[in-house]
Amino acid sequence: MLLACGCDPETRDSEGRTLLALAATHGHLEAVELLMDRDDVDVNSTDSGSNTPLHMAVEVGDYEVVQLLMDDERVDVNWPNNNNSTPLHIAVMMGHDEVVRLLLAHSEININSKDKLGWTSLSYPA
Template structure:
């Protein structure tokens, strides 16, 4: 109902006389292209996505800039990749939006936003449209794969499914979660990053651990997709850790195995403290996977 009203509202604006000012923005630099669907609930999101795709098509025909960025550097494509709206993403890409456009602060692309937020359908669509899976952000220390791996292990640890109990009980869990909390300030992406989506208090930042608790996220499928498409599995983050190290530290055997089985993992890499993947292995199973691949 709300979307139907919004659709009629946009139609009226676009067909108005005199013509609407295409350069007009709101208080944080958003154009109408950024705004549709920001408050959609998960159950209604597919329907909202269809309506937003129609509205986006109308705004495109009216002459709005598909790559316009708000004050925080987000494009409409970034917004809908984050929200998980593939129909709207497709309209933007078919209309000529830059598939690998990156924000100014972190250098993140829409594919990275999809990976950060576990939106597999959007990630798959963007790869089909030519998104660069090896594009780097954060000063060259992160790819889309790194974001997907990091948030998958956060999700798993938050659900209490890691293998730390084999090697010494709950202490391992606490250490890993404390590490993630400390690194949350580095802003590896997610619902808490300052963006041009729904308005939020700048001091009301969700932690990176909170992100892992969100249901319906498909980080594993995204990681598998990116690996098949040639993502660099050896990219080191600012602390020198590779995606395999992150997964091994969390005790995520399936994720470690999936990456190692590509045959492209360099297990000789060490982080800034001189630790290699074998040092990070939390369980015997993971150590065996790594040793067998050396």
């Protein structure tokens, strides 16, 4: 409804999150689909911590939203946030096993990227 009224889809809240990021965080699958269909939406937009919508969906363990985001070739599945943590690091840290498997199945996933502590996603305890 906001988009139909001319709202800028790249409007940000006080933490730098866009509409797509908020929809991904709160599991609003239909809103994520609608926003991703638009040419004026940056699917890799980052918040103040350099987290993308994929980071946010991974953190809450929303398998469907993560899958939808990963199905879009524009989404950078290896984007490092301010801690140099990728979505895979976060999925492992949060214990979201199904999301971890989904990320590992992606052809471009980098399992060797290191976070700020020098740890790969394989370094974290299971």
